[in-house]
């Protein structure tokens with residue numbers, strides 16, 4: 403495991419980051435392709451290049467990222483971020499934005515559910531309003547995921563789909579717990595010569611179906627690959643957690659906190675603390 407933490411430090415010293423045009427996150431990579439550590443879209447360009455190619459999208463997505471990084475995030479931040487995504491979706495013919503927005507809606511829904519927990523003493527009306535809104539957000543998110551799948555399928559029928567689209571269709575199926583359809587998307591991914599993304603997709607699939615032995619192998623292969631994925635380390639610690647190797651899992655997560663800014667790591671560290679105190 404020490405090897406993986408050394409690898410992490412090496413990646414940082416290499417100081418190569420790619421910018422995700424779909425969510426505004428920058429992710430450490432070793433080569434010219436990576437996976438966003440936040441929304442898992444495929445990324446291939448640094449911000450310095452993207453800002454010349456598409457300054458408007460970079461500025462809009464940076465504005466979203468800023469709102470969502472707010473430590474004291476409010477409903478207004480979420481609403482404004484959603485509005486900007488809608489502008490981008492209307493302008494760009496790109497399923498990556500749909501997927502990032504679907505994830506945002508789930509995050510927003512979780513945020514509202516937490517508000518209910520905090521407001522237990524509050525008025526019932528207020529709580530049921532929050533509850534209804536969070537349910538609506540999840541169903542809107544699902545609609546977006548289904549739209550990704552149907553658009554991708556339509557494009558497959560007219561033979562105009564891209565590799566990115568098929569990968570997104572796979573992610574959408576996983577999010578919807580459609581494992582059979584996810585398996586079919588995975589088979590489509592195999593038709594392309596994209597070993598790194600294929601291994602990553604297999605890792606996600608094996609985690610989803612709780613095949614932790616195969617997932618461990620996928621994570622290890624990814625960590626040996628020229629195209630390093632920081633997410634592979636997160637999934638590896640998730641597998642360790644499920645194998646009840648809490649100490650090792652926590653060790654990796656504590657290092658990862660420096661590089662990945664999302665709730666998954668924080669939540670998993672909390673889960674470990676609960677298990678360790680049992």
Ligand SMILES: [Zn+2]
Nearest residue numbers: 422425438441
């Ligand atoms: Zn992203």
